[in-house]
Amino acid sequence: MSSAVVILAAVATGSIPAANALAYARWPRRSPATAIVLWQGLGLGWGLATVGALLGIGAFGNGLGVASGALARLASLTRSGALRPALTLISAIQLVCLAAGFALLATLCWILVAASATVLRARQRQRMLLNLLAHGDPKVPGALVVDHPAAAAYCLPGLRSTIVLSAGVLALLDDDELAAVLAHERAHLRERHDLVLLPFSALLRAFRWAAVARRAQRAVALLVEMHADDRALRHRSAKELATALLRVGAAGGGAVPSGALAAIDCATDGDVTARVIRLLRPSPGLSPAARVLTGLTAAAAVAVPAALLALPLH
Amino acid sequence: MNRLGELERAIMDVLWEAADPLSVREVSGRLTDRDLAHTTVMTVLDRLAKKGFARRERSGRAWHYRAAESREAYVTELMLSALDQTGDRQAALARFARSVSGTEAEALLRALGALGEGAGG
Numbered sequence: 001m002s003s004a005v006v007i008l009a010a011v012a013t014g015s016i017p018a019a020n021a022l023a024y025a026r027w028p029r030r031s032p033a034t035a036i037v038l039w040q041g042l043g044l045g046w047g048l049a050t051v052g053a054l055l056g057i058g059a060f061g062n063g064l065g066v067a068s069g070a071l072a073r074l075a076s077l078t079r080s081g082a083l084r085p086a087l088t089l090i091s092a093i094q095l096v097c098l099a100a101g102f103a104l105l106a107t108l109c110w111i112l113v114a115a116s117a118t119v120l121r122a123r124q125r126q127r128m129l130l131n132l133l134a135h136g137d138p139k140v141p142g143a144l145v146v147d148h149p150a151a152a153a154y155c156l157p158g159l160r161s162t163i164v165l166s167a168g169v170l171a172l173l174d175d176d177e178l179a180a181v182l183a184h185e186r187a188h189l190r191e192r193h194d195l196v197l198l199p200f201s202a203l204l205r206a207f208r209w210a211a212v213a214r215r216a217q218r219a220v221a222l223l224v225e226m227h228a229d230d231r232a233l234r235h236r237s238a239k240e241l242a243t244a245l246l247r248v249g250a251a252g253g254g255a256v257p258s259g260a261l262a263a264i265d266c267a268t269d270g271d272v273t274a275r276v277i278r279l280l281r282p283s284p285g286l287s288p289a290a291r292v293l294t295g296l297t298a299a300a301a302v303a304v305p306a307a308l309l310a311l312p313l314h
Numbered sequence: 315m316n317r318l319g320e321l322e323r324a325i326m327d328v329l330w331e332a333a334d335p336l337s338v339r340e341v342s343g344r345l346t347d348r349d350l351a352h353t354t355v356m357t358v359l360d361r362l363a364k365k366g367f368a369r370r371e372r373s374g375r376a377w378h379y380r381a382a383e384s385r386e387a388y389v390t391e392l393m394l395s396a397l398d399q400t401g402d403r404q405a406a407l408a409r410f411a412r413s414v415s416g417t418e419a420e421a422l423l424r425a426l427g428a429l430g431e432g433a434g435g
Contacts, residue, residue, distance in 0.1 A: 122395065128365060129392050131319045132326050133385065148389050153410035154396045166393065181410055243426055248411040250419035272414040276422050 004066055004308040005056035011049035011305050015042055016212055023215035029278055031286040032227040034294045036196060039220050041298025043199060048305035051105045055309075058098025065312035073098055107206060115202035119194070126156055130164065140165055140178055143185075151251035155185040157194040172251055177244035180236040187231030193224045222271050229275055238279040245276055321358045322367075324348070329368060330385045335378035 019042055022028065028035030052066050059069030073094075087095075134144035143163040146152075152166040163185045165178075173181065188194070200217040207213040232241055249272040286294070328344045329336065336344070342355045359379050362368035370377045396409060 126392065126395065128367075129388050132323050132367065133389055133392065146389060146392055148393045150393055150397065152393055152396045164392075164396065184410060239426060243423065245411045246414065246419045246423050246426070249414035250416050250423075272411050273418055273422065275411075280422075280425070 002060070005053060005060060008049045008053040008056055008066070008305055008308050011045060011301070012053045015046035015049065015301070018042060019046070019212050019216050023212075023219040027286065028219070028223055029226060029274070030283050031291060031294075032223040032230065034286060034291045036220060036223050036227065038294050038298045038301075039200070039216065039223070040196070041301040043203065043216065045301030045305055047108050048302065048309060051101050051108070052305050052309040054097045054101030054104060058094050058096075058101055060094060066309050068312060070098060070101065074102070111202045111206040112199060115198060115205060119198065123156055123158055126164075127160070127162075130156075130162065134164065137165075137170065139170060139175065140182060143182060145170060151248050153181050153185065153248060155188050157189055157192060161189040163189070168251065169248060172247050173244055176236070176240045177247070180232055180241040180244045181248070183232035183235045184228045184241065187228040188224075191227075191231070193228065196224055197221060222274065225271070226275060226278060229279060233279075238282070242276045242279040245272055245279075318358070318361075321350075321354070322362060325355065325358050325362065326367060326381065329362075329379060329381040332380070335371060335373070335380040337373075337376045337378050339376075341379065 019039075022035070022038065022042065028038075055070035056066040059066060059073045062069050062072055064072055077095075130144055130146070134146050137143070137145045140163075143165050146164060146166050148166045149168045149171075150166055151168040151172050152164070153169050154164055156162045156164060163182060165181070169181070170178070197217075197220060200213075200220045204213045204217040229241060285291075324345055325341060328341050332340075332344075338352060338356045338359060341359065342350060342352060345355070359368060359370070359377075363370050363379065367382055368379045369382050370379050372378070
């Protein structure tokens, strides 16, 4: 089991600099979908490896696999005091690691549940309000319109998904640009990009102090937008989409009475620009070989820690 | 939108337009284009009160209903939650474009204009 623990610890610590490198790399913009898969593999691999390494240290020396060993150690702790082995410094450290491993596993599961619940509540509130306030418009078939002068366009994912546009956006964009917005939002809804983003947003909420969590969330959010841009280009021209992005971005919801928005806007200034430049000067996507290699890397990042956790290796 | 949703919306419109709290009978009376049973209107008003969109108060022997917030307040809430893209909001709603500074957008729009029709497609 010692080699398993060493590999798990290496994957756990290695995935942090790997995530930082991926956040700063330029190639993901060429093939956003491929890069998103790598982010998912890296995130899941990090979680499995970190939990696995902690449990592995905690269960070290009982000749079982990581997961079975950790459970056996947990079971032995609940036995009566007379049968319990004496507490040494090493066994104390092992106990701390064991506890930390189970605590991290519980935390990761919990933040996913909590984030999903928050998201579902926010969407339900939106649906109730839209039901009372929004109306259709022949200019944007299938979408809902809210009478507000600020420029806002967004989608509400879920089983009954909706695209919502403000009257401000309808006034701001011409028909072709509106069609580009709709094509972009439909791609989000069709491919459930909200589910891609959810674990990264949940991770950020739990580890707000970790710069890597913030970088990962922001990188995945931008890649999801770029991927939806790519999908929209199947139906609309790059110029229409880029113009729509710039007009909506420049309008920025300034008419909404909230001081809090200004600070957020500054922090994300570069994202729209990056998307527009990408639309105007498209670079060729990754070669099929590079895409396959990236996919295999993502699969390995999950499969290796999962196997080391589950299998009784020595 | 289902029938119940339509009714809720029509009744909220009545409450928003009214200056004073309305009784169930008054609400029914103002839903001119519909022929609804008294109990139906009462049920929907009750639902709206439970969801927090309507407030009810007793006046004499009957309940009177009014909108909890103005229509504008709800529209503002919708827009704010759409434009606020911190953390969970971003996962709940995907916004088309976040803000970009005016000068930057103008420069890029000029570049787009210079491309002319059909270019960049």
